[in-house]
Amino acid sequence: MEDLFSKENILNILDYIEEGIHIIDNNGKIMYYNQFAQRIDGIERDKVVGRHLLEVYPSLTHETSTLLTVIRTGKPIFNKEQTFINYKGERITTINSTIPIKDKGKILGAVEISKDITQVREMSEKIVDLQSKLYPNKAGEGKETAKYTFLDIIGQNKEMLRLKKIALQAAKTDAPVLIYGETGTGKELFVHSIHNASPRKDKPFITQNCAALPANLLESILFGTVKGGFTGAEDKHGLFQLANGGTLFLDEINSMPLELQSKLLRVLQDGNIRPIGETKSIHVDVRIITATNIPPEKAVKDGLLRKDLYYRLNVIGFKIPPLRERKDDIPILTQHFIDKMNKKLNKSVTGVSEEVMEIFMAHPWEGNVRELENLIEAVISIFDIETIDKKHLPSKFRKKTQSNRKYSLREIIEEKEKNIIQKALEEAEYNISHTAELLKIPRQTLQYKISKYNLKRQ
Numbered sequence: 001m002e003d004l005f006s007k008e009n010i011l012n013i014l015d016y017i018e019e020g021i022h023i024i025d026n027n028g029k030i031m032y033y034n035q036f037a038q039r040i041d042g043i044e045r046d047k048v049v050g051r052h053l054l055e056v057y058p059s060l061t062h063e064t065s066t067l068l069t070v071i072r073t074g075k076p077i078f079n080k081e082q083t084f085i086n087y088k089g090e091r092i093t094t095i096n097s098t099i100p101i102k103d104k105g106k107i108l109g110a111v112e113i114s115k116d117i118t119q120v121r122e123m124s125e126k127i128v129d130l131q132s133k134l135y136p137n138k139a140g141e142g143k144e145t146a147k148y149t150f151l152d153i154i155g156q157n158k159e160m161l162r163l164k165k166i167a168l169q170a171a172k173t174d175a176p177v178l179i180y181g182e183t184g185t186g187k188e189l190f191v192h193s194i195h196n197a198s199p200r201k202d203k204p205f206i207t208q209n210c211a212a213l214p215a216n217l218l219e220s221i222l223f224g225t226v227k228g229g230f231t232g233a234e235d236k237h238g239l240f241q242l243a244n245g246g247t248l249f250l251d252e253i254n255s256m257p258l259e260l261q262s263k264l265l266r267v268l269q270d271g272n273i274r275p276i277g278e279t280k281s282i283h284v285d286v287r288i289i290t291a292t293n294i295p296p297e298k299a300v301k302d303g304l305l306r307k308d309l310y311y312r313l314n315v316i317g318f319k320i321p322p323l324r325e326r327k328d329d330i331p332i333l334t335q336h337f338i339d340k341m342n343k344k345l346n347k348s349v350t351g352v353s354e355e356v357m358e359i360f361m362a363h364p365w366e367g368n369v370r371e372l373e374n375l376i377e378a379v380i381s382i383f384d385i386e387t388i389d390k391k392h393l394p395s396k397f398r399k400k401t402q403s404n405r406k407y408s409l410r411e412i413i414e415e416k417e418k419n420i421i422q423k424a425l426e427e428a429e430y431n432i433s434h435t436a437e438l439l440k441i442p443r444q445t446l447q448y449k450i451s452k453y454n455l456k457r458q
């Protein structure tokens, strides 16, 4: 066993690793340098080992060298990106983690592990360029337009009317807006409407979905790049610059990598952006609207959305209710989409049967308004009918009500009982004795039912 893990064997093994490894002692003298590190730096190992770090890397200083910093502070530095020209004159980008080596609290030296990401960087630059050529809108070269206005948001539900009113007021300001709603609830409609009702309506409106691109690319797209950084890279304005004077809509903000979120936070604080590879910052005047389809508080709790950013973005916060919580709008939305599809498909459907409306009212609409719209479009395009009947609906709508009706008396009673106990628990703030008194049942019975229905504090 001892032989297997001998120092010599370990060092040999390190030579096969596709990451550069540097070890220095606490005086800054290079003690170990693996094969891959030679390749990254473009120098021979014998010319390096035994010499002081600053002698080998004259461009570094005590302050800028991560290895020397770690020796000084005793604290590791993780995932620091570095770009430099190596001994062969090649421009190299690495991601480094530097860790102190300690014995009983005393710093003996430090090790740096470097991943060569030069090619990844170059490739992502190329992808940015190609994307902007292929999809001018997506990569932010062309102009997009905000299609919808508040008139396109159909609905008389009280909460929806209240939200429209707030949105209209929000449109007059430059404050960031954060919109939360399940998929298909109409977030995009609200964003367009706010832009179109704002003083920025004749200025650019630009959308970027943060879940659509890998981190690296998203950063270049948002902030832009400056020529010369990497082979093939061109000067490219980021979306912030393209949206200058107008509105930038960042969809699915919860998918933005955390590191980029802190850059976004800085832009929100001072309005300055810095393109990748650029040293100066540029001032931009952009109104930011963001959207998420998971509750933002949950995104914060789960570590997907930085708390400080959340507060900045949520100056005006919106929660669009799911369709199942505004059923009173189902009839007008249904009629609206029937009219819309009649026009589009040149048909003359007049409405839905009473039974279909009942099914609609009971349906959970997990895809929300979009699901309703798609359903109506599908039915109208397939059938030439006057009224939409149950038989025209896809099978999942027909099965639902049957199974509802199959409910046994016991199931119905149990469902009711569960709800009543839950309500009582809430009213008594989960105090068991109080709840039992409210319900006029013995404590033991209550406890049994709580565990039977698995009732928990909500």
Ligand SMILES: Nc1ncnc2c1ncn2[C@@H]1O[C@H](COP(=O)(O)OP(=O)(O)OP(=O)(O)O)[C@@H](O)[C@H]1O
Residues within 6 Å of the ligand: 152, 153, 154, 155, 181, 182, 183, 184, 185, 186, 187, 188, 189, 190, 293, 369, 370, 373
């Ligand atoms: N209140 C509404 N009135 C009219 N049409 C609506 C309404 N809400 C949603 N729609 C329709 O539903 C579709 C989906 O809306 P939208 O794209 O705004 O959803 P979203 O919340 O952005 O969803 P996702 O999270 O999936 O992006 C739109 O094409 C629009 O036509």
Ligand SMILES: [Mg+2]
Residues within 6 Å of the ligand: 187, 188, 251
């Ligand atoms: Mg959307």
